[in-house]
Amino acid sequence: MKPTKLSAIVSYAVASSLIGVFLAEFLVRSGSPIPVSPATLVAVLPFISISLVVVAWPIFKYRSAVRARLEQVKKDPAAATNSPAPKRVDPFYAVRVALLAKSTAIAGAFFSGWHAGVLIALLSSPAPTASLLWRAILAVVGSIAMVVCGLVVERACKVPPDAKLESGDADGAAA
Numbered sequence: 001m002k003p004t005k006l007s008a009i010v011s012y013a014v015a016s017s018l019i020g021v022f023l024a025e026f027l028v029r030s031g032s033p034i035p036v037s038p039a040t041l042v043a044v045l046p047f048i049s050i051s052l053v054v055v056a057w058p059i060f061k062y063r064s065a066v067r068a069r070l071e072q073v074k075k076d077p078a079a080a081t082n083s084p085a086p087k088r089v090d091p092f093y094a095v096r097v098a099l100l101a102k103s104t105a106i107a108g109a110f111f112s113g114w115h116a117g118v119l120i121a122l123l124s125s126p127a128p129t130a131s132l133l134w135r136a137i138l139a140v141v142g143s144i145a146m147v148v149c150g151l152v153v154e155r156a157c158k159v160p161p162d163a164k165l166e167s168g169d170a171d172g173a174a175a
Contacts, residue, residue: 001095004102004154009147012106013113020117034121036132037139045111045142049149052104056097056153062089063156098157101150108146115139 024034065086072083119136122128 001098001102003158004105004151006151009105009109009151012109013116013147016110016113017117017120018113020114021120022117024118024121028121028125034118034125034132036118036122036135037115039135042135042139042142045108045139046145048104049108049142049145052097052101052146052149052153055100056156058089059094059097059153059156062086094157098154101153101157103150105147105150105154108143108150111143112140112147115143 028034069083069086115136119133119140122133122136
C-alpha cells in the first residue's frame with residue numbers, strides 16, 4: 001500500500017468544495033435552503049478522529065518502546081542482551097489500522113471540502129444564521145482533524161526501510 005499523498009488529499013478537498021459551493025448555490029436558486037450538515041455529524045467527525053488514535057495507540061506505544069530501546073543500545077551496547085525486546089504489534093492489526101487511517105484521511109478530505117464549500121456559500125448569502133455558520137465552521141475543523149489524525153496514524157503504521165536497502169547493498173535489492 002502506497003502512503004497517501006498530500007496532493008491527493010488537497011485535490012479531493014478542492015474538488016468537493018467546488019461541488020459544495022455549486023450545489024449550495026443551485027439549491028438556493030431553486031428555493032431550497034443551504035444544505036448544512038446536522039449537529040450529529042458535526043459531533044461525529046472529531047469522534048472518528050479520537051477513535052482512530054485510540055485504535056492506533058498500541059502502535060504508537062510500540063514505536064516509542066523501539067525508539068527507547070535503540071537509544072538505550074546506543075548508550076550501552078551490552079544492554080541489548082540484558083533487556084527484552086518490546087512486544088511486537090500484530091502485523092494484521094497494523095495493516096487494518098493503516099487502512100482505516102487512510103480511509104479516514106480521504107473521507108476527511110471530502111468532508112472538509114464539502115463543508116468549506118457550504119461555508120463559502122453561507123458567507124456569500126445575504127443573511128447567514130450564526131448557528132449555521134458555527135455548525136459549518138465546526139464541521140470544517142472536525143473534518144480537518146480527521147485528515148490530520150488519519151495521516152499521522154498512517155505514517156505511524158509505516159514499516160521503516162530495511163537497513164540493507166538504505167546502504168545501497170546490491171544483495172538486499174529486489175529483482
